[in-house]
Amino acid sequence: MSRSTSSPDRQIFMVGRGGQGILLLARALAEWAGRMGCDVITSETHGMAMRGGTVTASLKVGAYAGPLIPAGSADVLIGLDAEEAMTHLFMLRAGGVSIVNARDKGLFSHAVDAAQAALSLGAPGAVNMIMLGFAARLLGIDRAVVEDIVEKISPPGALAANRKALSAGYSIQET
């Protein structure tokens, strides 16, 4: 009795290292789902793990009760760190799509060197926004909506860098 393919329900798993800004990425996607009129529930890692440890976030769009995605059932995995993405590929369902910040494509469905792109923008902390732009492009998310969301949720000091990084993510070349 698995869900019909026409169901809009979608589960996105995100992983990275503490300090990479995965929470802002998750929040932006949650806002997008909310604006599409979908029910949405997310889960985030806070606390000690945010100091450089493994940080994960889950986003479930549809009539879900709980915030966690079971292993092997994510439709999309977004990785801000290649190593972390690799060790969490088991979260994807068969046929699920991985979108990763990585120098080499390897086993991933889509890879971009977002770290290098962020450095050349002079915004090394904006890998999350580059990946948001890239993932939004792949997932067919309306660019104007995402731009508006980033304006709304960015910390004031980071807004300019986030704008630039998001735009770079929309046009970045896959590796």
Added chain:
Amino acid sequence: MSGHTEAPAAAGEEHGTAREILLGNEAIAHGILAGGANVVASYPGTPASEVCTAAMKLASEQGLPVHVEWSINEKTAFELAFTNSITGRRSAAIMKQVGLNVASDPVMSAAYMGVTGGLILVVADDPGPHSSQTEQDSRLFAMHAKVPVLDPMSPREALQMTMQAFEFSERHHTPVILRPTTRVCHARQLLDLPQGRPPKSRPDFRKDPSRWAATPGPRLALHRELNAKIREIRKHPWARPRLMHGTGSSGLAVVSSGVACAYLLDVARDLGRWPNLDIYKIDMPFPLDIQALSSLTERYLRVLVVEETDPVIEMQFINRERVSGRMDGTVPDAGELTPEIAARVLDTFTGTPSPDNRSLSSRERRPSLCAGCAHRAAFFAIKRALPRGIYASDIGCYTLGLNLGGVDTCLCMGAAVSQAAGFFHAFKDSPEPPPIAAVIGDSTFFHAGIPPTINAVVTGARFVLVVLDNATTAMTGHQPTPATGGMTNDFSGRTLSLEEAIRGCGVRTVCVHDPYDIAGFIEVVKDCYDRTADEGVTAVIARHPCIRDRRALKSQARRAVRVMEKCNGCGYCVREFECPALSIEDKRARIDRTLCIGCGVCVQICPVQAVTGGER
């Protein structure tokens, strides 16, 4: 697909209500203020911290006549909130589960006295544990204290329960515990914002010494009164299992509460492997309607209880012959429940073969102090100033000094100081007693470090007290401290410097030094250690702001740190300094420029001076 989730009200905006995606903790803050609280008090602690942050922000934005404060510790927060609630006004105290240990003295007593205005005690539990010393179940504490406890499964439910809990508290004259877990606190969900109502403003304290100042005699009467309240509360609908999935006439029943129930509902719907199963939810795991539980064991062949973290509901079944759960090992007896575990437990309970038994998990990367964190410099220096020392430490980011070998103990808030004294007494008669340091953060010192410091001074202990002063409560998301000010929503009150507080505890030598200056800091710690022979306890304040504070980061020098040719790849910097921006690649140190903030401390620690870093 059974539509088991509470659907969000369609097109909420058309009814004049705003909808927003809120963190569970923000939802609770909305509920507290819309429910009419006049006093909100908290001490930060993951996963509870964002409730008070959000309440402070909302109170300011909406100009509400509410006093919101970061209290010095959880005991003080609860006492403040409780007192407001015995003047007929509504209040909330917010803390994490181990914070409830700190507040347990007044909570136990307040249960006997009761309240006249609604009082919600928000206690966030941390099954896992993800960011805590223990996995303790505050529902069990609630049972111990005889206080009703609500167990929301989602941010949406947490919001509804918070709003309703004030009236419930007033109707039964009792504090109410709201117990969200990490996964509820840190879930975001699309919610209809509650419409606020003006809080009651007139305090009315009716003097009644036999209640508010009761001596042991009247306490017996209060205990009997409390038991009668609990008997009455057992009749509330929250005390009965509510059918969430299934027909209500299947052979097998599952009873659950909190986020565990959400996982059961999701896997039951998505996997569909268990057709002959009814899933019930309990909103208030204590006190329960015992008759309703008994009727389940009479009607069903078998009953499974799935709850986090201890068998609180399970224990309340009078006849447990047909009941499985944590007590008989059907559900693991420790650790967080997940959707995968929920599915496996349902398979075991129903005798369904599991289609896939691979246990899927990943090795998690260990956390470490941030690149450029002054705590790292302090630990590096303390180890060199007091070699072969014992380093008693405490709760905060700096517990990660573990990675540098700079943390030998971490018991609970404030214990660094009393454990340092304990080590002193244990070793004082040894031929070569080790040097002892108590290493504690600024906020932790104010929270629970002051009484043990006074105690150490007046009982003859000798050690160096190092207070890591980064001018914030960093680990939990940068809340203020008594030394920084800004503890309330209206910025009232004065500040108290660490120097004043430490001197006030009777410590005579109090030095202040920036640990970024490694050599200088080592000298200061050595000197303070030498003085312990005459003075007992001496103190060093390691003062450097948290570099996660954007303004602090901007105002400090940023050095162009480079590794030179002469690096021999010895790995000392990675091993002994453990900066996440440093690694060894191809037998040379490499600096990750996405992480390096240019603090330049590694320039000072390289044994062959192979790192340079001039100011940019």
